Amino acid sequence: MSKLKTFIQKYRFKILFWLFGAGSLVWFLIRVIPKPSRATYPCMRASYPIMTAFVLYLTAMFSSMFLFRKNWQRYAMTFVLMIAVFMAFNNAGTATYVLNADDYYLKQANQPIGTAQGLFPGRVVWVQNPDATNENMKNTSGDYWYMDKNCPQAVVDSMMVAAIRRVGGRYSNKEAWNNIFSYFNTKNKRGSQGYTPGEKIAIKINLTNSCCNSGVPNAQMDASPQMVFTLLKQLVNVVGVKQQDIWLGDPYRIFRNEYYSKCAALFPNVNYVDGTGNVSGRTGRKVTVPSASQVLVFSDKLETSSLPQHYLDATYLINMACLKTHDCTGISLCAKNHQGSILSYKSANGNTPSTQSAYYMHYALPYPPDKLQETNVYRHIVDYMGHKDLGGKTVLYIVDGIWAGKNYSGIVEKWKTAPFNNDYPSSVFMSQDAVAIESVGFDFLLAEYVDKAATEKYPYMVGADDYLKQAADPANWPSGIVYDPENDGTPIGSLGVYEHWNNPQNKQYSRNLGQNSGIELLTYMSQNKTDSYQSELQVSAVTKVGFIACKVYPNPFTSMLNIETEYTGELKLQLTDLSGRTVFEQKFNGSISWNGKLRNGATVQKGVLLLSLKDAKTNQNLFTKQLIHQ
Numbered sequence: 001m002s003k004l005k006t007f008i009q010k011y012r013f014k015i016l017f018w019l020f021g022a023g024s025l026v027w028f029l030i031r032v033i034p035k036p037s038r039a040t041y042p043c044m045r046a047s048y049p050i051m052t053a054f055v056l057y058l059t060a061m062f063s064s065m066f067l068f069r070k071n072w073q074r075y076a077m078t079f080v081l082m083i084a085v086f087m088a089f090n091n092a093g094t095a096t097y098v099l100n101a102d103d104y105y106l107k108q109a110n111q112p113i114g115t116a117q118g119l120f121p122g123r124v125v126w127v128q129n130p131d132a133t134n135e136n137m138k139n140t141s142g143d144y145w146y147m148d149k150n151c152p153q154a155v156v157d158s159m160m161v162a163a164i165r166r167v168g169g170r171y172s173n174k175e176a177w178n179n180i181f182s183y184f185n186t187k188n189k190r191g192s193q194g195y196t197p198g199e200k201i202a203i204k205i206n207l208t209n210s211c212c213n214s215g216v217p218n219a220q221m222d223a224s225p226q227m228v229f230t231l232l233k234q235l236v237n238v239v240g241v242k243q244q245d246i247w248l249g250d251p252y253r254i255f256r257n258e259y260y261s262k263c264a265a266l267f268p269n270v271n272y273v274d275g276t277g278n279v280s281g282r283t284g285r286k287v288t289v290p291s292a293s294q295v296l297v298f299s300d301k302l303e304t305s306s307l308p309q310h311y312l313d314a315t316y317l318i319n320m321a322c323l324k325t326h327d328c329t330g331i332s333l334c335a336k337n338h339q340g341s342i343l344s345y346k347s348a349n350g351n352t353p354s355t356q357s358a359y360y361m362h363y364a365l366p367y368p369p370d371k372l373q374e375t376n377v378y379r380h381i382v383d384y385m386g387h388k389d390l391g392g393k394t395v396l397y398i399v400d401g402i403w404a405g406k407n408y409s410g411i412v413e414k415w416k417t418a419p420f421n422n423d424y425p426s427s428v429f430m431s432q433d434a435v436a437i438e439s440v441g442f443d444f445l446l447a448e449y450v451d452k453a454a455t456e457k458y459p460y461m462v463g464a465d466d467y468l469k470q471a472a473d474p475a476n477w478p479s480g481i482v483y484d485p486e487n488d489g490t491p492i493g494s495l496g497v498y499e500h501w502n503n504p505q506n507k508q509y510s511r512n513l514g515q516n517s518g519i520e521l522l523t524y525m526s527q528n529k530t531d532s533y534q535s536e537l538q539v540s541a542v543t544k545v546g547f548i549a550c551k552v553y554p555n556p557f558t559s560m561l562n563i564e565t566e567y568t569g570e571l572k573l574q575l576t577d578l579s580g581r582t583v584f585e586q587k588f589n590g591s592i593s594w595n596g597k598l599r600n601g602a603t604v605q606k607g608v609l610l611l612s613l614k615d616a617k618t619n620q621n622l623f624t625k626q627l628i629h630q
Contacts, residue, residue, distance in 0.1 A: 088146070112591075116517065125524070148222065158429065167432065172419070192608065249288075273310070299383050299482060303361060316394075318395060318396050322410065323399055338390055377463070610627070
């Protein structure tokens, strides 16, 4: 007994090393061999360093045997097998990339897929102002990215206003918001009204790095507090939403004091959502309540999820994501933002929301070994985009590009590409088309990451755009998959339009090139100047950005519709229904009156129509308005 005790004391560290090392290796193999995607799980990542050290130790030991002992063939075979196992799982975390950028920019340029959505179909607004960020920001103690001194609130306010005006197509900010809500309600067969007081709005922001009760990584990028604050100002002060009807946050992350102190000072009655609730030093926040049932059924029928109850209670959702890449998906924008909306346990069984993790759905991402190099396979992110309480309730998509983050951890970096020119992006992207805004963000990230090191070339990951093609057109769904995230027998249709721009220099999509389909990227480079949108409304798109002064009346109309413009060139009137089908076209100069009759003499069907006026020669869109035929 004493000899055993002496032996244990003498070799206790080696014994512990063998126990932990062998245990980690066996645990890793047992867990990962049946399901390779588990290699990305936190417990696997925790065991990986111990397993690595153990394998390296065994490698050295077997190498010695191979060099200095007999029976070397047996040892060599064992050594080779150990190395093979180690390398196989070591490479499980290595993605494969498309190395040739021409695969995107040339082979796929201006080839739209899907049906454009929005008051201005396929429109994505990009507002950029270099004054929104301090290029000399150090991102260290006392000088972090989220501080007002590094991101002036007034500049961000003006960028938000500029974007809203261009999405809603009105100089009046209030009228622009009314158009945004009116389009959404009309599309969802709720009438043509704008926002109605009393309706609830849920806002999903991205606070990925705010996941711990302590030690929040201040240098890592999440949503810009200035963007969160200006969105609240718009909803409360312009749209007229009561504070208590707004639910704001990242449901299972911490609503950090940096956000709460800024927002609650002016808007104390907003429901600030915090994944951990009122803990010490963080009062005034509400803990997320998951739905009692599994309302999200992933379309491969392998997993389900609850959703935050305030999503289900809301009439509208605003999805405000960050501009980031990701080592598991390639890009991380609005669609992937809902990875933070799901719960990994099956019901509200007593688990606290702070235990939330989306790792259990990583098997459907491009990254895991069982999906590597595959395309046209099931992508659960499409279910997020199509679910009635997620994408189905989203009235507006925003990508917060004030800063940009490398990988999920949000490493803040300056961008080299024009017009950023080694400065921060200082940008806001906004759209009503769920697929179009992802497509534009994808192109910006592709352009910026084209010269990155191979290990950081995330947007070029094989399969990164799988979800976009599938969300755009059911014809691209993988064999055996029908996207029906409510599991009610009603598959989703096209969720928007996907395409790539012509090149990173001109950044032109199909509608920018005069086509009647695809994406329109509407750019406003503010550079701290007064927003010129009012003058843009008075001139043609040939010289400015796509608007003419136009009077359309009455609306709603019954028997006669009158259109008056001051445009000097020939115009083409085009009327389409909500499915995108053209019901009437006619060229005219100056003004026109239409009696609601089609070419065959029949009266156009009652309901909602979209009126477009285009330059008859260039086919460029100059004016769009939603009409109601009674």
